[in-house]
Amino acid sequence: MLVTIEGIDGSGKSTLVEGLHAALADLDPVITREPGATWVGEAVRRSIAENTDPVTECLLFVADHAAHLAHVVRPALARGQIVVSDRYSDSRYAYQGVTLEGVIPDPITWLRAVHAPFTLVPDLTFLCVLPVSEAEKRLKAKREHFEDAEVLERVQKNYLAFARAEPERFVLVDALLPQEDVCGFVADEIRRRAQ
Numbered sequence: 001m002l003v004t005i006e007g008i009d010g011s012g013k014s015t016l017v018e019g020l021h022a023a024l025a026d027l028d029p030v031i032t033r034e035p036g037a038t039w040v041g042e043a044v045r046r047s048i049a050e051n052t053d054p055v056t057e058c059l060l061f062v063a064d065h066a067a068h069l070a071h072v073v074r075p076a077l078a079r080g081q082i083v084v085s086d087r088y089s090d091s092r093y094a095y096q097g098v099t100l101e102g103v104i105p106d107p108i109t110w111l112r113a114v115h116a117p118f119t120l121v122p123d124l125t126f127l128c129v130l131p132v133s134e135a136e137k138r139l140k141a142k143r144e145h146f147e148d149a150e151v152l153e154r155v156q157k158n159y160l161a162f163a164r165a166e167p168e169r170f171v172l173v174d175a176l177l178p179q180e181d182v183c184g185f186v187a188d189e190i191r192r193r194a195q
């Protein structure tokens with residue numbers, strides 16, 4: 001079973017995934033992430049740091065996804081393990097759908113077409129949702145660089161549209177709840193679906 005965790009910067013994904021290590025330990029899941037599960041992530045980090053052009057950055061994110069699938073996700077699924085990924089293909093559709101606006105016509109359709117021949121669609125996707133103002137408050141306390149509020153609003157709008165279009169795959173998570181409640185809810189839902 002392939003489970004993905006999505007949401008805007010500061011929505012609590014890393015914190016949630018950290019909690020899932022303990023909460024799901026008996027299921028022995030492979031807990032992984034995009035970008036950065038393989039060395040290709042280093043190229044992505046560099047492109048983010050150097051503010052490269054949006055097409056180059058997008059294609060590096062896609063390369064990171066391809067390497068993640070080939071070297072981590074597919075082998076783990078073949079071994080019968082549950083895979084939980086902090087960000088996955090929907091991050092591209094939501095974020096690069098915004099960054100490629102005005103650069104490539106209909107970017108989300110293009111992004112889906114680029115992924116379709118080689119990606120694996122997740123069985124279950126948790127979307128952490130909270131007001132952008134709250135995410136920014138959390139991020140300000142934590143780090144220097146993050147997307148600006150206007151971009152995050154548009155990214156979250158994309159995510160919510162994807163969730164409406166695929167209600168059987170997406171589960172909305174109230175990211176304003178305390179960390180333990182978020183983790184408990186997600187862990188219970190993964191156990192229920194894994195049966």
Ligand SMILES: Nc1ncnc2c1ncn2[C@@H]1O[C@H](COP(=O)(O)OP(=O)(O)O)[C@@H](O)[C@H]1O
Nearest residue numbers: 009010011012013014015138142175177178179
């Ligand atoms: N449920 C929560 N309630 C309050 N603060 C949270 C919650 N989850 C995470 N945080 C805090 O918000 C900040 C961003 O969380 P993080 O997990 O890094 O988000 P993301 O990985 O989605 O960017 C961190 O400082 C974290 O401690």
Ligand SMILES: Cc1cn([C@H]2C[C@H](O)[C@@H](COP(=O)(O)OP(=O)(O)O)O2)c(=O)[nH]c1=O
Nearest residue numbers: 008009010034035061087091092095096147
């Ligand atoms: C995986 C992915 C991430 N991103 C963005 C989201 C973040 O702003 C940045 C780094 O991702 P990440 O390290 O997951 O940041 P965070 O912990 O805040 O969620 O890259 C994309 O734009 N496209 C993608 O496909």
